[in-house]
Amino acid sequence: MSSQVKKITVPAFREAASSGQKLTMLTAYDYMWAGILDEAGVDSILVGDSLAMVVQGRSTTLPVTLEQMIYHGEMVARAVRRALVIVDLPFMTYQVSPKQAVRNAGRILKETGADAVKLEGGAIQAETIRAIGRAEIPVMAHVGMRPQAVRQLGSMGRVQRDEQQLLDDARAAEDAGAFGIVLELIPQDLAQKITEILTIPTIGIGAGPHCTGQVLVGPDMLGLTPNFRPKFLKQFADLRSSATKAVRDYVSEVQHGTYPGPEHSHR
Numbered sequence: 001m002s003s004q005v006k007k008i009t010v011p012a013f014r015e016a017a018s019s020g021q022k023l024t025m026l027t028a029y030d031y032m033w034a035g036i037l038d039e040a041g042v043d044s045i046l047v048g049d050s051l052a053m054v055v056q057g058r059s060t061t062l063p064v065t066l067e068q069m070i071y072h073g074e075m076v077a078r079a080v081r082r083a084l085v086i087v088d089l090p091f092m093t094y095q096v097s098p099k100q101a102v103r104n105a106g107r108i109l110k111e112t113g114a115d116a117v118k119l120e121g122g123a124i125q126a127e128t129i130r131a132i133g134r135a136e137i138p139v140m141a142h143v144g145m146r147p148q149a150v151r152q153l154g155s156m157g158r159v160q161r162d163e164q165q166l167l168d169d170a171r172a173a174e175d176a177g178a179f180g181i182v183l184e185l186i187p188q189d190l191a192q193k194i195t196e197i198l199t200i201p202t203i204g205i206g207a208g209p210h211c212t213g214q215v216l217v218g219p220d221m222l223g224l225t226p227n228f229r230p231k232f233l234k235q236f237a238d239l240r241s242s243a244t245k246a247v248r249d250y251v252s253e254v255q256h257g258t259y260p261g262p263e264h265s266h267r
């Protein structure tokens with residue numbers, strides 16, 4: 001990538017959306033993958049709290065800590081030259097009070113170099129979204145299926161169909177000052193309606209093609225996460241199979257004495 005690369009800021013992200021451009025977002029959790037995503041031209045990189053499941057092997061997103069999000073967020077932000085970097089506020093780092101949320105969102109911006117934070121909730125988090133915005137910290141909301149509410153929802157994979165609730169949540173997030181909103185696992189017609197009503201970009205995951213943009217968990221779309229095939233997911237590669245084959249070949253070649261060969265050895 002040239003050294004003239006133009007960084008996508010929060011205003012640029014919003015402008016791109018209002019000019020009709022489809023926005024792309026993927027998750028990343030470290031320097032190497034964030035660099036690949038950035039070079040490949042993704043508009044935004046989310047350091048999602050999905051790292052609890054994808055990187056740490058947990059069954060929900062609840063255990064990941066603020067310190068861990070900052071640790072990963074900093075690695076991602078350091079790799080990125082162009083994309084907008086957003087870091088999730090993890091469970092219980094913003095639900096206690098707007099004051100707690102501002103303090104922790106501020107830590108994320110200061111200590112990672114990211115551009116913005118994301119939190120889950122619409123109407124119930126409106127006061128918090130407003131408070132974070134007043135501290136000049138750009139904040140994205142996330143409505144529909146909210147993984148941090150898994151204990152209340154009972155499971156994470158169910159499509160959310162309460163139209164009035166979703167419309168209220170989306171409007172509340174925009175009115176409170178969110179610069180964008182993730183719509184997770186909602187019917188496509190409803191996602192279209194929300195996208196038409198709001199002026200801020202909607203970023204869908206399992207919400208159909210009519211959102212302003214799309215987000216996927218990076219390792220899921222690269223085929224790195226085993227046994228996870230929700231309807232909305234398209235695997236654009238099968239890197240787990242390629243990686244497994246490469247490691248098997250290495251093991252076999254070392255065991256059979258064919259690696260290292262003369263071309264890999266110093267005289």
Ligand code: KIV
Binds near residue numbers: 051
């Ligand atoms: O944590 C995450 O990866 C997310 C995306 C699925 C939107 O919130």
